[in-house]
Amino acid sequence: MIICEKCFCDTEVISIIRSKKEIGSCPQCKSKNVYIYDTNKYDDLNILFDDFLSIYTPSSQLPDSYPNSETFLLKDELIENWNIFNNKSKSEVYNIITSICKEKYQYNAELFDQPVGIQELYDKEYLSNHSLLTTNSWDDFVEALETKNRFHTHYINLDLLERYCSYIRKPYKAGEIFYRCRISSKDGFNCEEMGAPPIDKTADGRANARGIRCLYLGDSLDTTIYETRVGAYDYVTVGMFELKKDIIVVDLKVIHQISPYIEGLDCLEYAINREHLNKINDEMSKIMRRSDSTLDYIPTQYITDFIKSITHDGMAEYDGIEYKSVMHGDGYNLAIFDPSLFKCVGTNVYRIDTIDYRKHSIK
Ligand SMILES: [Zn+2]
Structure with missing residues (x-):
């Protein structure tokens, strides 16, 4: 599949597409004279997306305790929560990611077709080591600042905040x-x-x-x-x-x-x-x-x-x-x-x- 720089908003994806230095027309978004990328020819985006999509687990492989109400189709999740695609419909996103990640789609189609979730969102041990807020709750953080300790709270992971900044x-x-x-x-x-x-x-x-x-x-x-x-x-x-x-x-x-x-x-x-x-x-x-x-x-x-x-x-x-x-x-x-x-x-x-x-x- 041919895709182009204008199909995306994500700056890292755009810079990979531009690095191929191929100019042409994009059959997806109909842009002309743009940097294009052939998913059959290169695997740079494949590596990038494979790694990123591995944070998601299809619902059939999630533990029973994982709330069903918190699972979403990958194409919806990518449109609503990540700023990766530029004005794409759900079916366009589905077609693009299954073309970029062809192999993953072959052996793990559930990831693209079933609702998915992020297992670690409900993993207490993972959260205690990786959450920006030590009790994983904004309200706890606010209450602690307002009523317990204003200047030296342990409710926020400052190293992580510094990294995000x-x-x-x-x-x-x-x-x-x-x-x-x-x-x-x-x-x-x-x-x-x-x-x-x-x-x-x-x-x-x-x-x-x-x-x-x-x-x-x-x-x-x-x-x-x-x-x-x-x-x-x-x-x-x-x-x-x-x-x-x-x-x-x-x-x-x-x-x-x-x-x-x-x-x-x-x-x-x-x-x-x-x-x-x-x-x-x-x-x-x-x-x-x-x-x-x-x-x-x-x-x-x-x-x-x-x-x-x-x-x-x-x-x-x-x-x-x-x-x-x-x-x-x-x-x-x-x-x-x-x-x-x-x-x-x-x-x-x-x-x-x-x-x-x-x-x-x-x-
Ligand atoms: Zn395009």
């Missing part, structure tokens, strides 16, 4: 522009008033505890205005912030989309932790209501402080974290540990004309 490093070059919004008067604020608040004015945020300065920025004018949750007819000042030197941040918004094919990544371990990694991503971008307790920020403050503490050769490894904006579509936010890494280079004052209130009935 290393897979989602994102560099930014000096000169990049980000935005920061503050509700203001018609006269607006000047540049000096647009930075992170001084220590005595800091408040608890998702990436900083009170007393610790942190510069929160949005990727666009709209993102930062939405994140500020302004009211209609409010005036706001938006500062443009320029990055002064090259930095590296941890891109938490893709923490659940790490390629299972990255060299050195234990994909079974990653698969059993994906639920927890999703939770970190969700918590980071969760909408906070005014009535919420500052205790709700503690889990993300803990994770942010840990990321801040990671060093390499005695130097801090990361300068901030990046997380998605729930207030504004594809927008994202940065929380920068050292506010002096950015300089405010200009401000504009806006009046908010309309706000689109959407609601749904909950009672």
